Amino acid sequence: MSGFMSSSIGKKFFMSITGLFLMVFLLVHLTANLALLFGPEAFNKVSHFMGTNPIIQVMQPVLAIGFILHILYASMLTIQNQKARPESYAKTVNGHQSSWTSKNMYILGGVVLSFLVLHIINFFWKMKVTGSPLLNEVEVDGEMMENAYGLVVGLFKDPQLGIVYSLVYILGAVGLGFHLTHGFWSSFQTIGMSNDLWRKRLTAVGYLFALLIGAGFSIIPLFLMITA
Amino acid sequence: MDLKLRVWRQKDANSKGGFENYDVQNITTDASFLEMMDILNEQLVNSGQDPVAFDHDCREGICGMCSLYINGRAHGPDTEVTTCQLHMRKFKDGDTITIEPWRSGGFPVIKDLMVDRSAYDKILQAGGYVSVNTGGVPDANALPISKIDADEAMDAATCIGCGACVATCKNSSAMLFVSAKVSQLALLPQGKVEASRRAKAMVARMDELGFGNCTNTGACEVECPKGISIAHIARLNREFLFATCKE
Numbered sequence: 001m002s003g004f005m006s007s008s009i010g011k012k013f014f015m016s017i018t019g020l021f022l023m024v025f026l027l028v029h030l031t032a033n034l035a036l037l038f039g040p041e042a043f044n045k046v047s048h049f050m051g052t053n054p055i056i057q058v059m060q061p062v063l064a065i066g067f068i069l070h071i072l073y074a075s076m077l078t079i080q081n082q083k084a085r086p087e088s089y090a091k092t093v094n095g096h097q098s099s100w101t102s103k104n105m106y107i108l109g110g111v112v113l114s115f116l117v118l119h120i121i122n123f124f125w126k127m128k129v130t131g132s133p134l135l136n137e138v139e140v141d142g143e144m145m146e147n148a149y150g151l152v153v154g155l156f157k158d159p160q161l162g163i164v165y166s167l168v169y170i171l172g173a174v175g176l177g178f179h180l181t182h183g184f185w186s187s188f189q190t191i192g193m194s195n196d197l198w199r200k201r202l203t204a205v206g207y208l209f210a211l212l213i214g215a216g217f218s219i220i221p222l223f224l225m226i227t228a
Numbered sequence: 229m230d231l232k233l234r235v236w237r238q239k240d241a242n243s244k245g246g247f248e249n250y251d252v253q254n255i256t257t258d259a260s261f262l263e264m265m266d267i268l269n270e271q272l273v274n275s276g277q278d279p280v281a282f283d284h285d286c287r288e289g290i291c292g293m294c295s296l297y298i299n300g301r302a303h304g305p306d307t308e309v310t311t312c313q314l315h316m317r318k319f320k321d322g323d324t325i326t327i328e329p330w331r332s333g334g335f336p337v338i339k340d341l342m343v344d345r346s347a348y349d350k351i352l353q354a355g356g357y358v359s360v361n362t363g364g365v366p367d368a369n370a371l372p373i374s375k376i377d378a379d380e381a382m383d384a385a386t387c388i389g390c391g392a393c394v395a396t397c398k399n400s401s402a403m404l405f406v407s408a409k410v411s412q413l414a415l416l417p418q419g420k421v422e423a424s425r426r427a428k429a430m431v432a433r434m435d436e437l438g439f440g441n442c443t444n445t446g447a448c449e450v451e452c453p454k455g456i457s458i459a460h461i462a463r464l465n466r467e468f469l470f471a472t473c474k475e
Contacts, residue, residue: 008431088331103398
């Protein structure tokens with residue numbers, strides 16, 4: 001197994017598996033987020049469930065490990081790839097038919113990571129560590145719970161920075177969408193689950209998935225901007 | 229037609245190289261790219277200069293010896309051809325053509341436009357063979373191989389090992405080459421015996437020789453003179469993962 005871990009295909013296998021795992025997380029996260037469109041009570045209930053459900057609590061550190069491994073392996077592979085061509089071409093139309101995203105996954109990953117850091121500071125950190133006056137408990141169906149809805153709306157409807165945050169969040173979602181246009185199919189190719197026929201199918205599904213995630217996460221700030 | 233050439237000149241593997249500009253006149257559009265290079269070299273020899281070193285052999289597009297990164301593309305602007313099969317009609321009178329060697333840590337420059345592609349031989353030596361005696365040509369219907377598998381193995385076997393995939397890949401990855409060599413054997417019964425050992429040994433050798441990691445951009449298959457599909461890379465990944473699981 002040690003040979004596998006240090007081989008190029010082995011490292012890429014970890015990129016792929018962590019990537020697929022993170023895509024499943026995105027679907028769960030998006031589903032929970034969309035509850036916001038149904039009003040404060042629905043969103044607070046979902047948020048309370050996500051904050052207290054034991055399975056979700058166990059999965060949180062696993063998710064963090066997933067992110068860390070994905071980023072570490074990406075960095076390792078990118079450094080190796082840059083070293084593999086010590087002298088670059090003077091003139092190149094290298095990969096002229098490859099998508100821009102396939103050639104710039106590390107940059108797009110950087111965009112997603114920057115967004116992730118901001119996102120954690122904005123929400124996760126406040127809910128789990130520092131707290132916020134916006135989170136003061138509210139009663140939903142006779143149960144007391146954190147007002148997660150208040151925190152979200154407070155951020156996106158902040159009189160000074162609300163519009164900036166909304167735009168940054170949309171940008172983050174679009175960057176993530178582009179990352180997935182290549183990432184989805186690529187992760188199946190890396191674990192060997194592709195051929196000439198399935199490549200077309202998986203690429204098409206990948207674009208749809210990227211659109212779903214990119215548009216889905218953009219809906220929240222857009223919705224709050226429109227209903228302002 | 230008259231052309232301006234910007235050619236990479238490098239004395240030997242240890243010297244620092246650079247571009248030199250040359251003019252060539254009255255090149256017919258029917259000439260192949262390598263014939264144009266021959267004309268340039270004749271010119272250089274006649275004026276007492278060192279001719280440009282470049283690789284070539286069969287000049288029929290089947291041996292895989294010619295290379296050259298022409299105007300930013302491996303084997304030049306045409307699709308699914310080697311440089312020897314590229315014709316000057318693909319260029320216009322007055323064009324400036326930039327000619328570089330393959331660039332990869334795995335393919336160091338020997339001189340001018342020649343690179344050392346023995347890394348490919350080393351990868352093949354690690355496992356690109358069958359060691360069972362398969363005897364003479366079997367009866368067409370005696371071996372139960374489906375047409376689909378036979379065709380796919382044959383497609384993979386068309387790889388001439390020219391190195392355009394490595395030259396084109398932004399990561400200098402040799403995965404298309406290795407996957408073609410693994411596929412042509414993995415699809416046939418003769419290749420099954422050593423299948424898992426082969427996948428592991430060839431990948432290990434490829435990693436050692438300084439090639440990068442495949443990021444599935446698909447750039448290699450576009451420049452491959454034989455149009456080999458990256459579906460073979462998925463098969464190599466599969467073979468490698470199965471081989472690891474079998475351990």
